[in-house]
Amino acid sequence: MSDSRGTSERGSGAPASRSEWLSRQSWADPSLRRSLGLTTLSAVVPGSGLLGTPRRRLGLVIVALALVALLVVGGYALTNGLTTTALQTAADTGRLRAIAVVLVLGTLVWVSGIALTALSSAPRRPTSGGRAALVTLTAVLCLAVTAPAVFGVRYITAHVDAVDKVFSSGGVVGGSGGGATPTSVVGDDPDDPWKDLPRVNVMLLGSDGSDAREGTRTDTMIVASIDTETGDSVLFSIPRNLQRIPLPRDNPLHRVHGPVYDCGDQCLMNSIWTEAEATAEEHPEWYADDPTPGQTATREVLSGILGIPIHHTVIVNMEGFADLVDAMGGVLVNVQERIPIGGRTFTDANGTLQLDQTSDYEWLEAGSHRLDGPQALAYSRSRVTSDDFSRMRRQRCMVAAVVDQVEPMTMLQRYPQIIGAVGDNVVTDLPQEDLDEWAGLVLQVQGATMSSLPFTGANIDTVDPNYSQIRARVYEALNPAPAPEPPPEEATATSAPEDEAQETTEAPPEEAAATTSEEPTDELEDVGAVCG
Template structure:
């Protein structure tokens, strides 16, 4: 008989049977390792889709979907890189891309389609990861990661589509749809009209009138300002207003800023014109300056305040105390002399304040504001505050510039930023606003443009140039009615401000 207890397997060559608890522990450990592998696989599939859309489907799902998605993705990358490269070396392409309404519409729908397609692929990657095979804890984590990725990708692309749509709406709302005008003698002459506009008030009694004469090739700009109280002036020869006032606008209390009101009371003379007041004002401005106006832009000065705030303010050199408000108003105060970054309200009062000064001082300050905006506004600041700027701009400007010409003016604006701005103002002491010498005015305007274009020979050969240079070197509102304000007659407006 054997000396071992009955049922013992010792000495038979077989290992002892492990306790039942060890087998359960090992099986549980194997299951946990498998669960972690499945969890990591599910996360990896979603991350792959985030980095290269369609890669998860190509590896573990529907390969046809994966191939299509990856081809689309690489086509988008290639197209984006190509567009970026072209924009870097050929700026007009970039200006066209941000100003062409058809291109913007295509880009918007492309971004929306990309957002929806990418989100679908991320959700499909979650499905391929077999979430029902995961533990409860891992399942919740995968759902959370999937939600974050979908929200981040789709949200970013849909927000981009929103910005593109804002830009397109701005172009449609602000700019006209008429035919483009050719440059007159190599220059675009844009009439800028400023006033407190409201519903139904566009074009009524403009508060300020300035022609921005822009070289069609270089962007070199001359600002030609006309006083609102000018009277006894002619209209463009052969125009409707010239036939009505063949001897000039010499009626009682008839001033330049009242031309639009007169036209508004006699709209039948202007046929089917949508803007008879502006049309009549252009006839007056062309008669006074001898220039052919290419386009017009009406600026709502209250909307201008919002635009300045959207950019974060404008840095201006304040030459003397400028009142904000009127003495009877609760917020009345002064902007003290010095270099300050002014907010929208302060900038508006800097440009418009007449309390304690005169119209011609105000015209000088308005030019300094224009110059500051031109040179301080950068593409970077515009991009950072795009939505605010677009909203303010749509409420600020109405213009006849067609959308087809926006890219051209964007390009000219960028060129103008690197050059000095010249000014000529048809104000005392150079011009008697009550009885202007129109021939002398035409000569002043022509000389200012000649100087800007570098035609020094002609400019030096006339006395008019000497008169313009005698205005002094101080800028902004410094000066007097008798001696003139330097910012009103300057070859370099920035230096005079």
């Protein structure tokens, strides 16, 4: 009879076992539910759960500190703008280190508040199930609060390490120190640091050094001239095979070669760096105050060619460019000409670069492709089936594609890898203490126009260049003439008879249509015009 009664009770909803009964009793305990709620509250707002425990004064202090920190950060970001705040913070490694310390300390206080809330509010006589539930919840909440701080410190550390690498070598490719002391061009007025410098000019060099080559070859040379008031900028591309290079009188190379670096196709613009380094080895006394003779010579020569001062230098190791593209997850490029990827090259009897057909290579066909790092590097450097000028266009297109495709989510997910690739392969002589002002200038550049004027075989003679003409074109690009007033005839043209207006809408003849698809003429144009 007892068995039938027990069976009847279980069938009517009684616990099937002692463990189930204890579990139900645990969750039914109001003190346990209160403890779980207060512990969760301390995870949502630091220390707030302690307000419901005997340690309410400590809770008030933690809550007050959290609110003050939130008001300070939020007020600063709203006052200066989110983008400006982010750029200024990224530019100030001292501020980033302080943020990392505060982040660690704040997280410790937060986690301690969660654990202390659980201890202070725990039931006096908890069941084993209730104790396990409270401990599990506390551990999960502590991990949830700690994880973002761990990622934040990791990102900050990666960023600070990269900035220190980029700015510690004084512009030496692959260097780890010992570069020239950077000279600031930023003014003293905090409200307008650029008022005394209408334009700032930065030399961008792509280093093509490798184990198979002697010294550093700057095969990519671009000078960016930025209007510091409007942010409008012009990119001047200089070909690597420029000959009859004028040498500044005060540069030591002038003592060796005279006013012109000229020995045919063996004395090209991209060998100035290596020539200066070789001269420094033979005559170190000439470079006693210059630890970067190659960089100095390249900067001074390009300044003379273009007729403008060059204030700073940024150097990118082209071999490391592949690492940057891979860190971004690849780059989408509109390939305009068939390009071989991989393989070996050789120079034939006529001095023409040829592709070794027996080597391992593949063709990158025209069209839209997502390239990985090695493919992007090969696409940017290849000239076996084209020429230097085509390569210059492809390099500008690659730069534009990389800039356009840096998405916020990609940067967030892959930031340590991306910034690590930058730190390992980019150096500059920009003073690190000027990064705040440069961050503001970058914002202006992003919202302004960017033009490009490449010097190629289409607009100059690379064998015997007219440097006066080059400097004149640079001046015209930086000081464009005002747009002419429309002639009076245009006013009457708008009221032309209907039959004449219909004639202007007819399709152009085939000859005229063909001219619209010709190769770019290498005139001053939008930087992305040749990449469509």
